[in-house]
Amino acid sequence: MAVKTVGIMSPGDMGSGVGGVLKRNGLTVLTALDGRSEDTRERATEQGIEDVGSLDDLVKASDLILSILVPSEARSFAQDVAEAIVRTDADVAVADCNAISPATGIKIDEIITAAGGRFIDAGIIGGSPRTGAVPRIYASGEHASVLAELDGKGIKVPVLNGPVGRASGLKMCYAAITKGTAALYASTLMTAKSLGLYEDLIREMQGSQASTLAAMDGVKSISARAFRWIGEMEEIAATFEDAGATPKIHLGAAETFQQIADSSIGHERVGTVDRDRTLEQTIEQLLVPAKPG
Numbered sequence: 001m002a003v004k005t006v007g008i009m010s011p012g013d014m015g016s017g018v019g020g021v022l023k024r025n026g027l028t029v030l031t032a033l034d035g036r037s038e039d040t041r042e043r044a045t046e047q048g049i050e051d052v053g054s055l056d057d058l059v060k061a062s063d064l065i066l067s068i069l070v071p072s073e074a075r076s077f078a079q080d081v082a083e084a085i086v087r088t089d090a091d092v093a094v095a096d097c098n099a100i101s102p103a104t105g106i107k108i109d110e111i112i113t114a115a116g117g118r119f120i121d122a123g124i125i126g127g128s129p130r131t132g133a134v135p136r137i138y139a140s141g142e143h144a145s146v147l148a149e150l151d152g153k154g155i156k157v158p159v160l161n162g163p164v165g166r167a168s169g170l171k172m173c174y175a176a177i178t179k180g181t182a183a184l185y186a187s188t189l190m191t192a193k194s195l196g197l198y199e200d201l202i203r204e205m206q207g208s209q210a211s212t213l214a215a216m217d218g219v220k221s222i223s224a225r226a227f228r229w230i231g232e233m234e235e236i237a238a239t240f241e242d243a244g245a246t247p248k249i250h251l252g253a254a255e256t257f258q259q260i261a262d263s264s265i266g267h268e269r270v271g272t273v274d275r276d277r278t279l280e281q282t283i284e285q286l287l288v289p290a291k292p293g
Contacts, residue, residue: 020047021154102165123171
């Protein structure tokens with residue numbers, strides 16, 4: 001099929017970035033903003049993404065829907081889309097681009113397929129086009145070629161041969177390293193600070209692990225992403241367990257991100273992070289719980 005109209009749910013940092021770059025590459029890009037926040041509406045407007053209002057209208061108007069949400073919303077959104085497909089008798093493909101385990105992807109495939117939709121297992125690796133990045137959206141499953149039509153339109157779409165679960169599995173393995181390491185960096189620095197050893201650790205790292213210390217600088221903006229990574233770590237843990245590996249490493253990472261999300265700066269988002277804050281100042285604030293209310 002020829003993909004001319006793409007529906008994006010939801011136009012957050014990544015979703016709006018992908019939608020915007022597809023729009024600039026000649027596609028019609030739509031979203032459904034009924035009940036969404038003002039920030040979400042502003043991001044959609046900024047990227048030229050058109051609001052059609054309801055999910056039913058989005059399903060009817062789109063050739064392909066990209067689900068780009070926090071992992072905890074992936075399955076419920078799939079159910080909502082499936083119900084909309086049944087109500088409208090729409091002929092639409094649905095790509096789940098969320099950070100979910102292969103097992104969760106298979107369940108979502110069953111939901112979409114039972115409703116008459118065509119499901120694509122997908123996994124995003126890389127930054128948002130909002131920052132100039134060109135993310136790779138890996139695709140697998142019977143209908144992966146539909147998503148592949150977007151390749152070269154501001155994103156890359158490598159297709160993995162094989163069934164649903166391969167793309168999401170690759171994303172899980174990749175994020176296990178990148179975001180799992182971020183959790184390790186943050187929790188280690190927070191522990192060193194609590195023990196009064198922060199300066200000593202930094203001094204030793206400067207002398208023996210300079211490249212690792214440079215990578216640790218990314219913890220300065222981790223407050224803006226931790227809330228999204230809690231569910232992702234839980235999905236990674238489930239993936240590892242299903243593969244016969246321990247889930248405990250990434251369940252611990254999920255707890256670290258929860259602590260960060262509940263900290264005094266856990267409310268920050270990509271556009272509101274204090275860029276002038278030092279790494280040490282960040283760690284100090286991560287150790288302070290947010291005030292109630």
